[in-house]
Amino acid sequence: MLQDTALQSKPLAPYVPVSVSARHVHLQQEHVDILFGKGYQLTKDRDISQPGQYACQETVTLMGPGGKISNVRALGPLRKQTQVEVARSDARVLGISPPVRHSGDLKGSAPIVIIGPKGTVRLKEGCIIADRHIHMTPQDAQAYGVYNSQKVSVLVEGEKGGIMNQVTIRVRDDYALDMHIDTDDANAFGLTGNEYVKIIL
Template sequence: MTQPITAELAETITKLVLEELSKVGLAPSGEPQKYVLVGISARHVHVNRAHLDVLFGQGYELSKFKDISQPGQFAANEQVTLIGPKGKIEKVRILGPLRKDTQTEVAPSDARRLGVNPPVSQSGVHHGTPGITLVGPKGTVVIDQGCIIAERHIHMTLADAEAFGVWNGQKVQVKIGGSRGGLMDEVMIRVRDDFALDMHIDTDDGNAFGLKTGDIVEIIKS
């Protein structure tokens, strides 16, 4: 069974990789760091308390399937069906813990399948976003906004940002190696001290560049 990449494991792997790169002169001591691990984020849902009650029953609590890269966050066992004007996608996993607002994050190919036209948006920014229908085992929720294509982003702590020489809200490029590599534009730096160092992209971006979770890419400051 493949071991999930937790925040602690990602941090350990990153440190080991950077140490090895430094030994061969690719990350000289005293220069800004460049390399970060990739996490591929499949379609998923965040829900609030009221909507979880409707979908799974009054007072229901999410159960953990596995930890994910960001501290305190987890993939839940619970799944829902997303329904849009043109189609549906079943078995879409909920991520915990509960949020203030319900949000669905889909890839562009998912959006076409559902028949919705969500903007590329930062998580939690719902102005101008379309709604969608969520169906659980106990009930149905219709949200009037909150369906997004998640902005490409890199989570960092304040110390990480200093080490990389970047700042919160900065847009950078990312250099990707391999047979389908290239430069990925418009990658947002997100800085907060409860984050773990990790780059998040959706499955469409991962497939386009031949990336998988745990791959290493290089930040290019534009």
């Protein structure tokens, strides 16, 4: 866990800021209509780390053969295909076995039931555990000496520090520099989402 205040105010290679992503859903309009009512529009609550992405006020319940999890946040904007992202510990509660995948790679992923105030959506596939990944622009990638889809390791400093392997670099012009991990990884390494971690190649 980096303590240097200069780095905390402005990221400097090889350090990157980290954000913790809790369980959430991305919805397509057809499923918004089922869950919340025909023609319903999700209500923006607050911006999140990537430009144009935001948390919504609306929540849903996830159900699997082993149990359910309530108050799961919807994120905007709408997607072409509904996607549910959970941590491994969530999957155990639900009694499902989602694969570790990139966002949007849903073919053959786990089935899940989504329950809203107006209706229920039963997905044959769509639930994943998101891979550890770092968003960056092409300029960032050049500065950090990495490339799109590269797998790197990341050093976490601090009392529960260690090394995270299999971290995917994602490069796009409209990305903001940020590493995304789920709550299981955050808890394992003692991270809260206000730290910097170090890319080690």
